[in-house]
Amino acid sequence: MKTEGYRRTLHGAIDGHHFQITVTSEEDDVFDFSATVDGSQVEVPHQGAILNKGDAMQLALVAIERHIEALGRTG
Numbered sequence: 001m002k003t004e005g006y007r008r009t010l011h012g013a014i015d016g017h018h019f020q021i022t023v024t025s026e027e028d029d030v031f032d033f034s035a036t037v038d039g040s041q042v043e044v045p046h047q048g049a050i051l052n053k054g055d056a057m058q059l060a061l062v063a064i065e066r067h068i069e070a071l072g073r074t075g
Contacts, residue, residue: 004028006053017068021060023053031056035064042067 006025013019019042023033030049033056035042044063050056 002028014065014068017071019064021057023056033057033060035060037064037067
Protein backbone atom coordinates (compact mmCIF):
# COMPACT_ATOMS: atom_id res chain seq x y z
CA MET A 1 0.00 0.00 0.00
CA LYS A 2 1.37 3.41 -0.96
CA THR A 3 1.40 5.63 2.13
CA GLU A 4 3.50 8.57 0.91
CA GLY A 5 1.56 11.75 1.61
CA TYR A 6 -0.65 10.09 4.27
CA ARG A 7 -1.95 12.51 6.93
CA ARG A 8 -4.65 11.96 9.57
CA THR A 9 -5.56 14.06 12.58
CA LEU A 10 -7.41 12.97 15.73
CA HIS A 11 -8.85 15.35 18.33
CA GLY A 12 -10.06 14.37 21.78
CA ALA A 13 -10.00 15.05 25.50
CA ILE A 14 -8.56 13.26 28.52
CA ASP A 15 -9.31 14.49 32.05
CA GLY A 16 -10.42 17.87 30.69
CA HIS A 17 -7.27 18.38 28.60
CA HIS A 18 -7.77 18.68 24.84
CA PHE A 19 -5.31 16.85 22.63
CA GLN A 20 -4.51 16.57 18.95
CA ILE A 21 -2.54 13.81 17.22
CA THR A 22 -1.34 14.06 13.64
CA VAL A 23 0.05 10.94 11.95
CA THR A 24 1.94 11.48 8.69
CA SER A 25 3.96 9.52 6.17
CA GLU A 26 6.51 11.38 4.05
CA GLU A 27 7.82 8.17 2.48
CA ASP A 28 6.21 4.80 1.80
CA ASP A 29 5.50 2.66 4.87
CA VAL A 30 7.33 4.91 7.38
CA PHE A 31 5.14 6.93 9.74
CA ASP A 32 5.71 9.82 12.12
CA PHE A 33 3.44 11.67 14.51
CA SER A 34 3.10 14.90 16.44
CA ALA A 35 0.98 15.54 19.49
CA THR A 36 -0.27 18.58 21.38
CA VAL A 37 -2.12 18.97 24.68
CA ASP A 38 -4.05 22.20 25.28
CA GLY A 39 -2.15 23.71 22.33
CA SER A 40 1.34 22.88 23.69
CA GLN A 41 3.64 20.51 21.82
CA VAL A 42 4.21 17.18 23.59
CA GLU A 43 7.87 16.14 23.70
CA VAL A 44 8.30 12.66 22.28
CA PRO A 45 11.51 10.62 22.50
CA HIS A 46 12.78 9.34 19.15
CA GLN A 47 11.27 5.91 18.50
CA GLY A 48 13.16 4.86 15.37
CA ALA A 49 11.28 3.91 12.22
CA ILE A 50 7.54 3.45 12.80
CA LEU A 51 6.25 1.07 10.14
CA ASN A 52 2.56 1.00 11.10
CA LYS A 53 0.12 3.90 11.41
CA GLY A 54 -1.60 2.16 14.34
CA ASP A 55 1.71 2.00 16.20
CA ALA A 56 2.23 5.72 15.55
CA MET A 57 -1.21 6.47 17.00
CA GLN A 58 -0.55 4.33 20.10
CA LEU A 59 2.85 5.92 20.71
CA ALA A 60 1.24 9.36 20.44
CA LEU A 61 -1.48 8.44 22.95
CA VAL A 62 1.10 7.14 25.43
CA ALA A 63 3.08 10.38 25.09
CA ILE A 64 -0.10 12.41 25.66
CA GLU A 65 -1.10 10.38 28.72
CA ARG A 66 2.37 10.83 30.24
CA HIS A 67 2.28 14.55 29.49
CA ILE A 68 -1.11 14.92 31.20
CA GLU A 69 0.13 12.94 34.22
CA ALA A 70 3.13 15.27 34.48
CA LEU A 71 0.82 18.30 34.35
CA GLY A 72 -1.07 16.89 37.33
CA ARG A 73 2.15 16.55 39.34
CA THR A 74 3.33 20.09 38.58
CA GLY A 75 -0.04 21.88 38.61
